[in-house]
Amino acid sequence: MVPDDSASLAITEAAADPDMLSVDVSTPAPSDMPEATAQTHSDVSNAPEVAADAAPPVPAPPIDPRTQLRLRNDGEHLVLLMPNGPQAEAEGGALGWGELLQHFKQRLNGSEPFWQPNTVVHLAARDRLLDARQLQALEEILTAAQLTLKRVATSRRQTAMAAVAAGYSVDQLAAEDTLVQSPPAPGKPLAEPLYLQTTVRSGVEIRHPGTIVVLGDVNPGSSLVAEGDILVWGRLRGMAHAGSGGDRSRCIMALQMHPTQLRLADLVARAPDGPTGDYLPEVAYVGNNGIRIAQAQAFAQQHFNATLERGAQPTDAF
Amino acid sequence: MTRIIVMTSGKGGVGKSTCTANLGMALAQRKQRVAVVDADFGLRNLDLLLGLENRIVYTALDVLAGDCTVEKALVKDKRQPTLGLLAAAQNRNKEAITPEQMKQLVAGLAPSHDFILIDCPAGIEMGFQNAIAPAKEAIVVTTPEISAVRDADRVIGLLEANDVKFTKLLINRIKPKMVQEDQMMSVRDVLDILAVPLLGVVPDDERVIVSSNRGEPLVLDKELSLAGVAFNNVARRLLGEEVPLIDLNATHDDLFSRLRRFFRG
Numbered sequence: 031m032v033p034d035d036s037a038s039l040a041i042t043e044a045a046a047d048p049d050m051l052s053v054d055v056s057t058p059a060p061s062d063m064p065e066a067t068a069q070t071h072s073d074v075s076n077a078p079e080v081a082a083d084a085a086p087p088v089p090a091p092p093i094d095p096r097t098q099l100r101l102r103n104d105g106e107h108l109v110l111l112m113p114n115g116p117q118a119e120a121e122g123g124a125l126g127w128g129e130l131l132q133h134f135k136q137r138l139n140g141s142e143p144f145w146q147p148n149t150v151v152h153l154a155a156r157d158r159l160l161d162a163r164q165l166q167a168l169e170e171i172l173t174a175a176q177l178t179l180k181r182v183a184t185s186r187r188q189t190a191m192a193a194v195a196a197g198y199s200v201d202q203l204a205a206e207d208t209l210v211q212s213p214p215a216p217g218k219p220l221a222e223p224l225y226l227q228t229t230v231r232s233g234v235e236i237r238h239p240g241t242i243v244v245l246g247d248v249n250p251g252s253s254l255v256a257e258g259d260i261l262v263w264g265r266l267r268g269m270a271h272a273g274s275g276g277d278r279s280r281c282i283m284a285l286q287m288h289p290t291q292l293r294l295a296d297l298v299a300r301a302p303d304g305p306t307g308d309y310l311p312e313v314a315y316v317g318n319n320g321i322r323i324a325q326a327q328a329f330a331q332q333h334f335n336a337t338l339e340r341g342a343q344p345t346d347a348f
Numbered sequence: 349m350t351r352i353i354v355m356t357s358g359k360g361g362v363g364k365s366t367c368t369a370n371l372g373m374a375l376a377q378r379k380q381r382v383a384v385v386d387a388d389f390g391l392r393n394l395d396l397l398l399g400l401e402n403r404i405v406y407t408a409l410d411v412l413a414g415d416c417t418v419e420k421a422l423v424k425d426k427r428q429p430t431l432g433l434l435a436a437a438q439n440r441n442k443e444a445i446t447p448e449q450m451k452q453l454v455a456g457l458a459p460s461h462d463f464i465l466i467d468c469p470a471g472i473e474m475g476f477q478n479a480i481a482p483a484k485e486a487i488v489v490t491t492p493e494i495s496a497v498r499d500a501d502r503v504i505g506l507l508e509a510n511d512v513k514f515t516k517l518l519i520n521r522i523k524p525k526m527v528q529e530d531q532m533m534s535v536r537d538v539l540d541i542l543a544v545p546l547l548g549v550v551p552d553d554e555r556v557i558v559s560s561n562r563g564e565p566l567v568l569d570k571e572l573s574l575a576g577v578a579f580n581n582v583a584r585r586l587l588g589e590e591v592p593l594i595d596l597n598a599t600h601d602d603l604f605s606r607l608r609r610f611f612r613g
Contacts, residue, residue: 125509135509174511231505232498249501249541 090293093255093274095237099134105223107150108177112158131167131204133235134215138175140228140246147176153198155184169196208283230254230268239275250290260281269293274316281315287323297321350458351586353465354387354483354512358499360470362491363520367579368467369397371487373565374583376431380462383422385454386436387479388469389444395435396570397423399563409437410601412449413486418456427568432461442474447481463586472506480507485514487547491521492533497541504544516547518582523552524596548582550575551596 097113113130151172160168169179182193183201193200221240230244232234232251241258254260254266257275257284266284271293273280278295292299292314299314299321311326324332355368365388370383385408386394395401407422411434422432434457438445457464468479480486486507490500500517507515508526519538526532535549553575559566567583574594581591 132506132509136505139508231508234504234505245542247541249500251502 058153087324088298090271090274090298092276092296093237093271094257095152095239095257095274098137098219098235098237099130100224101151103144107152107180108145110151110153110179112153112155112171127164131171135171136170136228136234137224137226137236140226142225143175143228144225145177149175149177150180152183153179155182155186155189155193158183159186160189160192164194165192165198167195182316196260209229220292223258224256229264230266248284256280258261279317281313281329283311283313285311285339287312287314292321294321350461351455351463352483352484352585353463353485353487354396354467354468354480354502355487355489356468356479356507357489358472358497358503359490362489362496363550363556364470364489365394365397365467366552366560367489367518367520368465370567370576370579371583372416372431372463372584373398373425373428374580375463375586376428377567378583378587378590379430380467380587381430381460382463382610383432383434383457384538385457385466386435386462387450387466387475389436389475389478390438390441391469392438394467395423395433396563397560398431398433398565400425400433401563404433404435407437407438408453409444411453412445413545414598418453418550419460427605431498442478445478447478450478451482456610461504470548472503473607476503476506477510480512483512486512487514487516487518488542489518489520490538490542491553492519492527492538494533497533497538501542504542508550515544517542517544518547519549521552522549522596523529524552528597546593547585548578549593549596551579557588564588591600 043106046175083172096111100111100141100144102109102111153168165182172179179198180212181199182189183203184193185203187202190200190202221238223241223243224238225235225243225245226236227245229246230248230252232249234252236242236253237255238317239257241261242254242256243261243263244254245263246253247264248262248266248268248270250267253270253271254262255274256266257277259280260270260272260282262282262286263285266282267286267288267290269291270282270284270289272282273295274293276295279298280294282289282292286288287301288310289301291301294316297320298315312323313326313329314321314323314327318321355371357362357364368384372382376382384393385395386496387461388394389408393566397406398421401424405423406416408421410416411418411421418434422434425433435532453465454464462480466479466483469475488500488504488507490572504515515540519535522535523532529533536547539546551574553566553573555569555573556566556575557568561599566573567579567580572580574596581594584591
């Protein structure tokens with residue numbers, strides 16, 4: 031699922047504007063969709079498990095969750111990972127740099143610090159070109175979060191020079207071959223879950239190559255993209271995309287499920303029109319006919335039973 | 349300690365400048381030394397709302413160019429001498445000034461004032477970045493419309509990310525009658541989405557238009573309109589007083605609408 035660079039760039043640019051994206055996806059939707067909506071609507075009251083809106087024929091565009099700045103715990107210090115590759119470079123170029131920082135700040139503000147004050151940070155700049163001003167901006171943000179930038183690892187000579195001039199210790203790595211862009215290897219472990227304690231507001235986009243947990247509301251106009259599950263302890267009213275790497279076993283859970291759009295792996299569903307009126311915790315997962323939504327209790331029972339059965343099988347074989 | 353407050357909304361036309369003018373005047377009436385700063389370079393109109401257009405000699409750009417001191421550029425209001433206006437340049441655009449310069453301007457005003465209100469331009473581009481740079485607090489103005497609320501939500505997120513930690517909400521132009529008939533978002537609906545502390549609710553009032561055209565903020569009226577009272581209350585809340593919200597329903601709550609509500613459940 032790795033399209034050529036130009037195509038993937040167009041998609042990620044659209045993804046930066048959630049409003050635009052939802053329009054793009056819903057326009058080619060077939061005319062029989064309202065029917066499915068109505069049916070879903072009437073089902074809600076009596077059936078514990080209902081199909082979400084029929085998935086339109088347009089598959090969810092692949093979104094690379096590694097295009098944002100993120101912190102990783104590396105034992106004694108934290109590593110600040112820069113998005114990699116020529117695509118990230120183009121996206122995070124002249125105008126995108128500000129946006130990249132904006133997203134990073136919003137993430138830092140919302141996330142529960144998993145570090146002690148004055149923890150050392152190593153910047154993994156990879157093949158990104160950074161000048162002195164950009165390095166300084168990064169340092170200011172990190173200082174505000176009580177982190178100290180000490181070391182910069184880069185494969186670009188200019189970045190290394192800027193970092194040396196700014197007084198950081200520098201690891202200069204051999205240039206990666208950017209022509210051979212291998213997708214993340216299948217079966218690679220996901221990143222540790224991202225825990226956010228904030229209201230995710232319009233225009234905020236959180237991408238994470240792992241599970242996202244939000245303690246708070248997710249407002250319309252925002253988007254969450256996770257390679258793992260998405261848990262919202264609050265109202266989900268924005269766009270949520272779980273299993274963005276293509277894993278259909280992922281699910282989206284929310285105390286109140288009123289999303290503008292749900293995406294699981296390559297499937298897309300939109301919420302039924304009109305108020306649903308139910309305020310029970312729900313889970314969205316991939317069932318036999320696309321994305322389905324079940325009340326949390328029913329989902330837990332079913333899946334518990336399913337795992338029990340699965341767990342029982344090996345003993346039968348013996 | 350000077351309180352530096354930016355008035356912002358994201359969406360245009362929700363009443364940022366009107367609120368700034370009235371709030372500035374109401375604070376000045378309460379013996380506060382207030383400076384209102386127009387950050388809308390190229391599209392200034394705070395001077396019109398305050399009726400000070402023909403008294404502007406120097407603008408913020410003249411101060412930055414070193415042609416005059418910031419105190420000299422401040423236009424004193426003759427009705428309330430403790431209110432001053434720092435006008436924006438009309439012949440330039442938003443890129444004429446940087447966030448650093450904006451900070452410098454406000455820092456020049458801070459020692460001699462209790463309140464500095466910055467009137468932010470619509471949008472979230474350079475003008476917005478300039479206006480919020482010096483601010484410690486923000487008042488987000490919104491109307492009870494879905495588009496205004498969505499933009500306000502985005503702006504609150506941007507304020508948080510730019511270290512403006514104290515954000516309060518001012519809901520403008522609410523029509524109690526329409527809310528009662530379920531045709532307009534209620535205060536509760538707006539708060540439900542935005543989840544920030546409420547500073548005040550200002551009802552829709554035709555006299556706002558009249559006062560804007562005359563250049564006399566509503567709070568100067570001898571007999572205050574409901575909107576004027578609301579602005580005064582907002583000013584009192586900013587000064588730390590506990591003032592209950594005015595009961596906007598009272599005026600429209602006749603027997604007929606009560607019956608209707610009763611039957612609707």
